Amino acid sequence: MNWRIRRWDLYAPLYDRFISFAAPRRRSLELAALRAGERVLIAGCGTGLDLPLLPAGLSVHAVDASPGMLRRALARPCASPVRFALMDAQQLAFPDACFDCVVLHLIVAIVPDPLACLREAARVLRPGGRIALFDKYHDGRGRPRLVRRVLNPLMKLLATDLNVPLPRLAPEAGLQLTHEEPALMRGLFRVARLERAPQMGVNSSV
Ligand SMILES: C[S@@+](CC[C@H](N)C(=O)[O-])C[C@H]1O[C@@H](n2cnc3c(N)ncnc32)[C@H](O)[C@@H]1O
Structure with a gap:
Protein backbone atom coordinates (compact mmCIF):
# COMPACT_ATOMS: atom_id res chain seq x y z
CA MET A 1 0.00 0.00 0.00
CA ASN A 2 1.28 3.46 -0.75
CA TRP A 3 2.67 5.66 2.03
CA ARG A 4 0.22 8.49 1.39
CA ILE A 5 -2.61 6.17 2.46
CA ARG A 6 -0.69 4.03 4.95
CA ARG A 7 0.15 7.08 7.10
CA TRP A 8 -3.59 7.61 7.71
CA ASP A 9 -3.84 4.07 9.06
CA LEU A 10 -1.07 5.03 11.48
CA TYR A 11 -2.72 8.34 12.43
CA ALA A 12 -6.16 6.75 12.85
CA PRO A 13 -5.90 5.74 16.55
CA LEU A 14 -4.82 9.30 17.49
CA TYR A 15 -6.87 11.32 15.04
CA ASP A 16 -9.83 12.16 17.26
CA ARG A 17 -7.56 13.28 20.10
CA PHE A 18 -6.14 16.08 17.99
CA ILE A 19 -8.87 16.86 15.47
CA SER A 20 -12.41 17.97 16.18
CA PHE A 21 -13.22 21.25 14.43
CA ALA A 22 -16.92 20.88 15.22
CA ALA A 23 -17.79 24.56 14.63
CA PRO A 24 -16.41 24.87 11.07
CA ARG A 25 -17.86 21.48 10.16
CA ARG A 26 -21.29 22.68 11.31
CA ARG A 27 -20.88 25.92 9.41
CA SER A 28 -19.90 24.14 6.20
CA LEU A 29 -22.90 21.80 6.48
CA GLU A 30 -25.16 24.74 7.29
CA LEU A 31 -24.03 26.45 4.06
CA ALA A 32 -24.88 23.27 2.15
CA ALA A 33 -28.47 23.45 3.51
CA LEU A 34 -29.12 19.70 3.45
CA ARG A 35 -32.76 18.63 3.12
CA ALA A 36 -34.49 15.37 3.98
CA GLY A 37 -34.46 12.91 1.09
CA GLU A 38 -31.13 14.12 -0.32
CA PRO A 77 -23.46 7.44 15.22
CA CYS A 78 -25.47 9.15 12.50
CA ALA A 79 -29.17 10.05 12.37
CA SER A 80 -29.33 8.90 8.72
CA PRO A 81 -28.42 5.50 7.27
CA VAL A 82 -24.81 5.36 6.04
CA ARG A 83 -23.14 3.06 3.53
CA PHE A 84 -19.34 2.85 3.82
CA ALA A 85 -16.77 1.96 1.19
CA LEU A 86 -13.02 1.93 0.74
CA MET A 87 -12.48 4.27 -2.21
CA ASP A 88 -10.12 6.81 -3.77
CA ALA A 89 -11.68 10.28 -3.75
CA GLN A 90 -9.82 11.03 -7.00
CA GLN A 91 -11.52 8.12 -8.77
CA LEU A 92 -14.97 7.55 -7.34
CA ALA A 93 -16.82 4.34 -8.15
CA PHE A 94 -20.19 6.08 -8.46
CA PRO A 95 -22.14 6.96 -11.60
CA ASP A 96 -22.47 10.53 -12.85
CA ALA A 97 -24.94 12.90 -11.18
CA CYS A 98 -26.03 10.57 -8.39
CA PHE A 99 -25.60 12.91 -5.37
CA ASP A 100 -27.23 16.16 -4.26
CA CYS A 101 -24.30 17.13 -2.05
CA VAL A 102 -20.66 16.10 -1.64
CA VAL A 103 -18.91 16.85 1.64
CA LEU A 104 -15.19 17.58 1.18
CA HIS A 105 -13.83 18.23 4.66
CA LEU A 106 -10.03 18.19 4.98
CA ILE A 107 -9.54 16.07 1.88
CA VAL A 108 -8.83 18.34 -1.11
CA ALA A 109 -5.54 19.50 0.44
CA ILE A 110 -4.61 15.90 1.32
CA VAL A 111 -4.85 14.07 -2.00
CA PRO A 112 -1.99 14.18 -4.51
CA ASP A 113 -4.27 15.57 -7.24
CA PRO A 114 -6.76 18.12 -5.80
CA LEU A 115 -8.15 18.94 -9.26
CA ALA A 116 -9.00 15.27 -9.85
CA CYS A 117 -10.75 15.17 -6.47
CA LEU A 118 -12.81 18.27 -7.33
CA ARG A 119 -13.59 16.93 -10.83
CA GLU A 120 -14.82 13.66 -9.40
CA ALA A 121 -17.00 15.48 -6.87
CA ALA A 122 -18.44 17.58 -9.71
CA ARG A 123 -19.03 14.50 -11.86
CA VAL A 124 -21.04 12.63 -9.21
CA LEU A 125 -23.10 15.73 -8.35
CA ARG A 126 -26.39 16.31 -10.09
CA PRO A 127 -26.58 19.63 -11.97
CA GLY A 128 -27.24 22.25 -9.31
CA GLY A 129 -25.81 19.99 -6.60
CA ARG A 130 -23.42 21.49 -4.09
CA ILE A 131 -20.20 20.84 -2.24
CA ALA A 132 -19.63 21.56 1.44
CA LEU A 133 -15.92 22.24 1.79
CA PHE A 134 -13.77 22.87 4.85
CA ASP A 135 -10.01 22.98 4.33
CA LYS A 136 -6.83 24.98 4.04
CA TYR A 137 -6.27 26.58 0.68
CA HIS A 138 -4.70 29.53 -1.04
CA ASP A 139 -6.72 32.22 -2.79
CA GLY A 140 -4.86 31.43 -6.04
CA ARG A 141 -3.90 35.08 -6.58
CA GLY A 142 -0.16 35.48 -7.01
CA ARG A 143 2.39 33.39 -5.13
CA PRO A 144 1.65 32.09 -1.64
CA ARG A 145 3.38 34.07 1.11
CA LEU A 146 6.91 33.09 2.13
CA VAL A 147 5.84 31.36 5.36
CA ARG A 148 3.40 29.16 3.43
CA ARG A 149 6.06 28.27 0.88
CA VAL A 150 8.67 27.47 3.54
CA LEU A 151 6.37 25.34 5.68
CA ASN A 152 4.67 23.56 2.80
CA PRO A 153 7.22 20.80 2.02
CA LEU A 154 7.12 19.57 5.64
CA MET A 155 3.35 19.90 5.88
CA LYS A 156 2.92 17.97 2.64
CA LEU A 157 5.19 15.22 3.92
CA LEU A 158 3.22 14.90 7.15
CA ALA A 159 -0.27 15.31 5.77
CA THR A 160 -1.43 18.34 3.88
CA ASP A 161 -0.76 20.95 1.20
CA LEU A 162 -1.19 24.53 2.42
CA ASN A 163 -1.27 26.09 -1.02
CA VAL A 164 -3.97 24.38 -3.09
CA PRO A 165 -5.39 27.26 -5.19
CA LEU A 166 -9.05 26.32 -4.70
CA PRO A 167 -10.67 29.41 -6.32
CA ARG A 168 -8.57 28.77 -9.45
CA LEU A 169 -9.19 25.00 -9.56
CA ALA A 170 -12.95 25.17 -8.97
CA PRO A 171 -13.93 26.44 -12.46
CA GLU A 172 -11.50 23.97 -14.05
CA ALA A 173 -13.46 21.23 -12.28
CA GLY A 174 -16.80 22.58 -13.53
CA LEU A 175 -17.72 24.14 -10.18
CA GLN A 176 -18.70 27.61 -9.04
CA LEU A 177 -17.40 28.88 -5.74
CA THR A 178 -20.56 30.58 -4.49
CA HIS A 179 -19.50 31.39 -0.93
CA GLU A 180 -16.38 31.19 1.18
CA GLU A 181 -15.29 32.55 4.54
CA PRO A 182 -12.49 32.18 7.10
CA ALA A 183 -13.01 29.44 9.67
CA LEU A 184 -9.95 28.97 11.85
CA MET A 185 -6.38 30.16 12.46
CA ARG A 186 -6.80 33.61 10.94
CA GLY A 187 -8.24 32.23 7.75
CA LEU A 188 -5.72 29.43 7.16
CA PHE A 189 -8.72 27.11 7.38
CA ARG A 190 -11.76 28.20 5.40
CA VAL A 191 -15.25 26.95 4.67
CA ALA A 192 -16.78 27.18 1.22
CA ARG A 193 -19.86 26.25 -0.73
CA LEU A 194 -19.40 25.24 -4.36
CA GLU A 195 -22.07 24.35 -6.88
CA ARG A 196 -22.23 22.42 -10.08
CA ALA A 197 -24.09 24.89 -12.26
CA PRO A 198 -27.05 23.35 -14.15
CA GLN A 199 -25.77 24.29 -17.59
CA MET A 200 -22.12 23.60 -16.86
CA GLY A 201 -20.26 20.64 -18.41
CA VAL A 202 -18.05 19.01 -15.81
CA ASN A 203 -14.86 19.83 -17.69
CA SER A 204 -15.79 23.30 -18.93
CA SER A 205 -14.46 26.47 -17.38
CA VAL A 206 -16.58 29.47 -16.39
C1 LIG B 1 -7.33 15.05 7.40
S1 LIG B 1 -8.23 13.56 7.26
C2 LIG B 1 -9.88 14.21 7.14
C3 LIG B 1 -10.89 13.20 7.53
C4 LIG B 1 -12.32 13.73 7.63
N1 LIG B 1 -12.80 14.21 6.35
C5 LIG B 1 -12.41 14.83 8.64
O1 LIG B 1 -12.87 15.92 8.29
O2 LIG B 1 -12.06 14.61 9.80
C6 LIG B 1 -7.91 13.08 5.58
C7 LIG B 1 -8.59 11.79 5.20
O3 LIG B 1 -8.43 11.60 3.80
C8 LIG B 1 -8.21 10.22 3.57
N2 LIG B 1 -7.57 10.09 2.26
C9 LIG B 1 -6.30 10.36 1.92
N3 LIG B 1 -6.12 10.16 0.60
C10 LIG B 1 -7.32 9.74 0.13
C11 LIG B 1 -7.79 9.38 -1.16
N4 LIG B 1 -6.97 9.41 -2.23
N5 LIG B 1 -9.07 9.02 -1.29
C12 LIG B 1 -9.91 8.98 -0.22
N6 LIG B 1 -9.52 9.30 1.02
C13 LIG B 1 -8.25 9.69 1.19
C14 LIG B 1 -7.36 9.78 4.72
O4 LIG B 1 -7.39 8.39 4.89
C15 LIG B 1 -8.01 10.55 5.86
O5 LIG B 1 -9.03 9.80 6.43
Missing part, protein backbone atom coordinates in the same frame (compact mmCIF):
# COMPACT_ATOMS: atom_id res chain seq x y z
CA ARG A 39 -28.24 11.85 -1.29
CA VAL A 40 -24.97 12.88 0.32
CA LEU A 41 -21.42 11.66 -0.28
CA ILE A 42 -18.68 12.24 2.29
CA ALA A 43 -15.41 11.81 0.38
CA GLY A 44 -12.42 11.07 2.62
CA CYS A 45 -14.71 10.64 5.62
CA GLY A 46 -11.84 9.77 7.97
CA THR A 47 -13.04 8.62 11.40
CA GLY A 48 -16.51 9.96 10.61
CA LEU A 49 -16.49 13.20 12.61
CA ASP A 50 -19.09 14.69 10.26
CA LEU A 51 -21.58 11.86 10.68
CA PRO A 52 -23.14 12.92 14.02
CA LEU A 53 -23.64 16.42 12.58
CA LEU A 54 -25.87 15.27 9.71
CA PRO A 55 -29.65 15.57 9.99
CA ALA A 56 -32.02 12.61 9.75
CA GLY A 57 -33.69 11.66 6.48
CA LEU A 58 -30.64 11.68 4.22
CA SER A 59 -29.12 8.82 2.26
CA VAL A 60 -25.39 8.94 3.07
CA HIS A 61 -22.35 7.30 1.49
CA ALA A 62 -19.04 7.69 3.32
CA VAL A 63 -15.80 6.69 1.60
CA ASP A 64 -12.14 6.76 2.51
CA ALA A 65 -8.94 5.24 1.15
CA SER A 66 -7.58 4.21 4.56
CA PRO A 67 -8.99 1.02 6.11
CA GLY A 68 -7.88 2.20 9.56
CA MET A 69 -9.78 5.48 9.33
CA LEU A 70 -12.85 3.85 7.78
CA ARG A 71 -13.03 1.22 10.55
CA ARG A 72 -13.45 4.01 13.10
CA ALA A 73 -16.09 5.73 11.01
CA LEU A 74 -18.17 2.54 11.04
CA ALA A 75 -18.75 2.96 14.78
CA ARG A 76 -19.80 6.62 14.55
Whole structure:
Protein backbone atom coordinates (compact mmCIF):
# COMPACT_ATOMS: atom_id res chain seq x y z
CA MET A 1 0.00 0.00 0.00
CA ASN A 2 1.28 3.46 -0.75
CA TRP A 3 2.67 5.66 2.03
CA ARG A 4 0.22 8.49 1.39
CA ILE A 5 -2.61 6.17 2.46
CA ARG A 6 -0.69 4.03 4.95
CA ARG A 7 0.15 7.08 7.10
CA TRP A 8 -3.59 7.61 7.71
CA ASP A 9 -3.84 4.07 9.06
CA LEU A 10 -1.07 5.03 11.48
CA TYR A 11 -2.72 8.34 12.43
CA ALA A 12 -6.16 6.75 12.85
CA PRO A 13 -5.90 5.74 16.55
CA LEU A 14 -4.82 9.30 17.49
CA TYR A 15 -6.87 11.32 15.04
CA ASP A 16 -9.83 12.16 17.26
CA ARG A 17 -7.56 13.28 20.10
CA PHE A 18 -6.14 16.08 17.99
CA ILE A 19 -8.87 16.86 15.47
CA SER A 20 -12.41 17.97 16.18
CA PHE A 21 -13.22 21.25 14.43
CA ALA A 22 -16.92 20.88 15.22
CA ALA A 23 -17.79 24.56 14.63
CA PRO A 24 -16.41 24.87 11.07
CA ARG A 25 -17.86 21.48 10.16
CA ARG A 26 -21.29 22.68 11.31
CA ARG A 27 -20.88 25.92 9.41
CA SER A 28 -19.90 24.14 6.20
CA LEU A 29 -22.90 21.80 6.48
CA GLU A 30 -25.16 24.74 7.29
CA LEU A 31 -24.03 26.45 4.06
CA ALA A 32 -24.88 23.27 2.15
CA ALA A 33 -28.47 23.45 3.51
CA LEU A 34 -29.12 19.70 3.45
CA ARG A 35 -32.76 18.63 3.12
CA ALA A 36 -34.49 15.37 3.98
CA GLY A 37 -34.46 12.91 1.09
CA GLU A 38 -31.13 14.12 -0.32
CA ARG A 39 -28.24 11.85 -1.29
CA VAL A 40 -24.97 12.88 0.32
CA LEU A 41 -21.42 11.66 -0.28
CA ILE A 42 -18.68 12.24 2.29
CA ALA A 43 -15.41 11.81 0.38
CA GLY A 44 -12.42 11.07 2.62
CA CYS A 45 -14.71 10.64 5.62
CA GLY A 46 -11.84 9.77 7.97
CA THR A 47 -13.04 8.62 11.40
CA GLY A 48 -16.51 9.96 10.61
CA LEU A 49 -16.49 13.20 12.61
CA ASP A 50 -19.09 14.69 10.26
CA LEU A 51 -21.58 11.86 10.68
CA PRO A 52 -23.14 12.92 14.02
CA LEU A 53 -23.64 16.42 12.58
CA LEU A 54 -25.87 15.27 9.71
CA PRO A 55 -29.65 15.57 9.99
CA ALA A 56 -32.02 12.61 9.75
CA GLY A 57 -33.69 11.66 6.48
CA LEU A 58 -30.64 11.68 4.22
CA SER A 59 -29.12 8.82 2.26
CA VAL A 60 -25.39 8.94 3.07
CA HIS A 61 -22.35 7.30 1.49
CA ALA A 62 -19.04 7.69 3.32
CA VAL A 63 -15.80 6.69 1.60
CA ASP A 64 -12.14 6.76 2.51
CA ALA A 65 -8.94 5.24 1.15
CA SER A 66 -7.58 4.21 4.56
CA PRO A 67 -8.99 1.02 6.11
CA GLY A 68 -7.88 2.20 9.56
CA MET A 69 -9.78 5.48 9.33
CA LEU A 70 -12.85 3.85 7.78
CA ARG A 71 -13.03 1.22 10.55
CA ARG A 72 -13.45 4.01 13.10
CA ALA A 73 -16.09 5.73 11.01
CA LEU A 74 -18.17 2.54 11.04
CA ALA A 75 -18.75 2.96 14.78
CA ARG A 76 -19.80 6.62 14.55
CA PRO A 77 -23.46 7.44 15.22
CA CYS A 78 -25.47 9.15 12.50
CA ALA A 79 -29.17 10.05 12.37
CA SER A 80 -29.33 8.90 8.72
CA PRO A 81 -28.42 5.50 7.27
CA VAL A 82 -24.81 5.36 6.04
CA ARG A 83 -23.14 3.06 3.53
CA PHE A 84 -19.34 2.85 3.82
CA ALA A 85 -16.77 1.96 1.19
CA LEU A 86 -13.02 1.93 0.74
CA MET A 87 -12.48 4.27 -2.21
CA ASP A 88 -10.12 6.81 -3.77
CA ALA A 89 -11.68 10.28 -3.75
CA GLN A 90 -9.82 11.03 -7.00
CA GLN A 91 -11.52 8.12 -8.77
CA LEU A 92 -14.97 7.55 -7.34
CA ALA A 93 -16.82 4.34 -8.15
CA PHE A 94 -20.19 6.08 -8.46
CA PRO A 95 -22.14 6.96 -11.60
CA ASP A 96 -22.47 10.53 -12.85
CA ALA A 97 -24.94 12.90 -11.18
CA CYS A 98 -26.03 10.57 -8.39
CA PHE A 99 -25.60 12.91 -5.37
CA ASP A 100 -27.23 16.16 -4.26
CA CYS A 101 -24.30 17.13 -2.05
CA VAL A 102 -20.66 16.10 -1.64
CA VAL A 103 -18.91 16.85 1.64
CA LEU A 104 -15.19 17.58 1.18
CA HIS A 105 -13.83 18.23 4.66
CA LEU A 106 -10.03 18.19 4.98
CA ILE A 107 -9.54 16.07 1.88
CA VAL A 108 -8.83 18.34 -1.11
CA ALA A 109 -5.54 19.50 0.44
CA ILE A 110 -4.61 15.90 1.32
CA VAL A 111 -4.85 14.07 -2.00
CA PRO A 112 -1.99 14.18 -4.51
CA ASP A 113 -4.27 15.57 -7.24
CA PRO A 114 -6.76 18.12 -5.80
CA LEU A 115 -8.15 18.94 -9.26
CA ALA A 116 -9.00 15.27 -9.85
CA CYS A 117 -10.75 15.17 -6.47
CA LEU A 118 -12.81 18.27 -7.33
CA ARG A 119 -13.59 16.93 -10.83
CA GLU A 120 -14.82 13.66 -9.40
CA ALA A 121 -17.00 15.48 -6.87
CA ALA A 122 -18.44 17.58 -9.71
CA ARG A 123 -19.03 14.50 -11.86
CA VAL A 124 -21.04 12.63 -9.21
CA LEU A 125 -23.10 15.73 -8.35
CA ARG A 126 -26.39 16.31 -10.09
CA PRO A 127 -26.58 19.63 -11.97
CA GLY A 128 -27.24 22.25 -9.31
CA GLY A 129 -25.81 19.99 -6.60
CA ARG A 130 -23.42 21.49 -4.09
CA ILE A 131 -20.20 20.84 -2.24
CA ALA A 132 -19.63 21.56 1.44
CA LEU A 133 -15.92 22.24 1.79
CA PHE A 134 -13.77 22.87 4.85
CA ASP A 135 -10.01 22.98 4.33
CA LYS A 136 -6.83 24.98 4.04
CA TYR A 137 -6.27 26.58 0.68
CA HIS A 138 -4.70 29.53 -1.04
CA ASP A 139 -6.72 32.22 -2.79
CA GLY A 140 -4.86 31.43 -6.04
CA ARG A 141 -3.90 35.08 -6.58
CA GLY A 142 -0.16 35.48 -7.01
CA ARG A 143 2.39 33.39 -5.13
CA PRO A 144 1.65 32.09 -1.64
CA ARG A 145 3.38 34.07 1.11
CA LEU A 146 6.91 33.09 2.13
CA VAL A 147 5.84 31.36 5.36
CA ARG A 148 3.40 29.16 3.43
CA ARG A 149 6.06 28.27 0.88
CA VAL A 150 8.67 27.47 3.54
CA LEU A 151 6.37 25.34 5.68
CA ASN A 152 4.67 23.56 2.80
CA PRO A 153 7.22 20.80 2.02
CA LEU A 154 7.12 19.57 5.64
CA MET A 155 3.35 19.90 5.88
CA LYS A 156 2.92 17.97 2.64
CA LEU A 157 5.19 15.22 3.92
CA LEU A 158 3.22 14.90 7.15
CA ALA A 159 -0.27 15.31 5.77
CA THR A 160 -1.43 18.34 3.88
CA ASP A 161 -0.76 20.95 1.20
CA LEU A 162 -1.19 24.53 2.42
CA ASN A 163 -1.27 26.09 -1.02
CA VAL A 164 -3.97 24.38 -3.09
CA PRO A 165 -5.39 27.26 -5.19
CA LEU A 166 -9.05 26.32 -4.70
CA PRO A 167 -10.67 29.41 -6.32
CA ARG A 168 -8.57 28.77 -9.45
CA LEU A 169 -9.19 25.00 -9.56
CA ALA A 170 -12.95 25.17 -8.97
CA PRO A 171 -13.93 26.44 -12.46
CA GLU A 172 -11.50 23.97 -14.05
CA ALA A 173 -13.46 21.23 -12.28
CA GLY A 174 -16.80 22.58 -13.53
CA LEU A 175 -17.72 24.14 -10.18
CA GLN A 176 -18.70 27.61 -9.04
CA LEU A 177 -17.40 28.88 -5.74
CA THR A 178 -20.56 30.58 -4.49
CA HIS A 179 -19.50 31.39 -0.93
CA GLU A 180 -16.38 31.19 1.18
CA GLU A 181 -15.29 32.55 4.54
CA PRO A 182 -12.49 32.18 7.10
CA ALA A 183 -13.01 29.44 9.67
CA LEU A 184 -9.95 28.97 11.85
CA MET A 185 -6.38 30.16 12.46
CA ARG A 186 -6.80 33.61 10.94
CA GLY A 187 -8.24 32.23 7.75
CA LEU A 188 -5.72 29.43 7.16
CA PHE A 189 -8.72 27.11 7.38
CA ARG A 190 -11.76 28.20 5.40
CA VAL A 191 -15.25 26.95 4.67
CA ALA A 192 -16.78 27.18 1.22
CA ARG A 193 -19.86 26.25 -0.73
CA LEU A 194 -19.40 25.24 -4.36
CA GLU A 195 -22.07 24.35 -6.88
CA ARG A 196 -22.23 22.42 -10.08
CA ALA A 197 -24.09 24.89 -12.26
CA PRO A 198 -27.05 23.35 -14.15
CA GLN A 199 -25.77 24.29 -17.59
CA MET A 200 -22.12 23.60 -16.86
CA GLY A 201 -20.26 20.64 -18.41
CA VAL A 202 -18.05 19.01 -15.81
CA ASN A 203 -14.86 19.83 -17.69
CA SER A 204 -15.79 23.30 -18.93
CA SER A 205 -14.46 26.47 -17.38
CA VAL A 206 -16.58 29.47 -16.39
C1 LIG B 1 -7.33 15.05 7.40
S1 LIG B 1 -8.23 13.56 7.26
C2 LIG B 1 -9.88 14.21 7.14
C3 LIG B 1 -10.89 13.20 7.53
C4 LIG B 1 -12.32 13.73 7.63
N1 LIG B 1 -12.80 14.21 6.35
C5 LIG B 1 -12.41 14.83 8.64
O1 LIG B 1 -12.87 15.92 8.29
O2 LIG B 1 -12.06 14.61 9.80
C6 LIG B 1 -7.91 13.08 5.58
C7 LIG B 1 -8.59 11.79 5.20
O3 LIG B 1 -8.43 11.60 3.80
C8 LIG B 1 -8.21 10.22 3.57
N2 LIG B 1 -7.57 10.09 2.26
C9 LIG B 1 -6.30 10.36 1.92
N3 LIG B 1 -6.12 10.16 0.60
C10 LIG B 1 -7.32 9.74 0.13
C11 LIG B 1 -7.79 9.38 -1.16
N4 LIG B 1 -6.97 9.41 -2.23
N5 LIG B 1 -9.07 9.02 -1.29
C12 LIG B 1 -9.91 8.98 -0.22
N6 LIG B 1 -9.52 9.30 1.02
C13 LIG B 1 -8.25 9.69 1.19
C14 LIG B 1 -7.36 9.78 4.72
O4 LIG B 1 -7.39 8.39 4.89
C15 LIG B 1 -8.01 10.55 5.86
O5 LIG B 1 -9.03 9.80 6.43
